Amino acid sequence: MSAHRRNRLVELLHAGRRRPARTATLGFLVAVLSATAGLGIALTSQSEPEPAQASTARTDERASRGKPRTVPSATPTPSVAPKPVSPSPAKAATTATRRASPTATRSTAKPAPAPAGCGSYSGNRLTACRLLSSYGFSTRQMPALDQLWTHESNWRHTASNPSSGAYGIPQALPGSKMGSVASDWRTNPTTQIRWGLGYIKQVYRTPASAWAHFQSHNWY
Helix, strand or coil: EEEHHHHHHHHHHHHHHHHHHHHHHHHHHHHHHHHHHHHHHHHHHHCCCCHHHHHHHHHHHHHCCCCCCCCCCCCCCCCCCCCCCCCCHHHHHHHHHHHHHHCCCCCCCHHHHHHCCCCCCCCCHHHHHHHHHHHCHHHHHHHHHHHHHHHHHHCCCCEEEEEEEEEEECCEEEEEEHHEEEEECCHHHHHHHHHHHHHHHCCCCCCHHHHHHHHCCCCC
């Protein structure tokens, strides 16, 4: 019972003493009943149980305070393996043929066509005609070169002059001079022709000039 109600009850008791006995008794009973009713209401309001939902919510909240929170992990998406691509029947047959015959037929490269003005030559003469442009000569110089080296060696790469020691298609004197082009000067006609064209360009400027000098002096 609160202090205020207690004080009120005491005041009623004193007031009842001052009233007549009957009136005091009735007043006292009324006061006691009122105080008792008020006390019961207060007790009832204090002890009234909470709703079931609120109680459950508070219990869950208290229980969850002591537990660590767990975050649900995302479910990994299963990776789809790529389907193997099977080769087409034609491609598979081609692959099988290549595996069965590792030495497949290879197309042989055709030789480059002869330059204009060289179509009538062959052998070492054709090799010389093809090399003319490398030394700045026109194919119109080929007839003079053909006559010059025909008189010197008849275009034989093994031609040797026993008296002078000149050797090869251009009759280099001595033959070892042609080693400045390559070491195979004794056996390679191309090496001899390269040296002879270089010599003519350096000394006579053109095969026509070298042929003219040969006609005058029987050597060049």
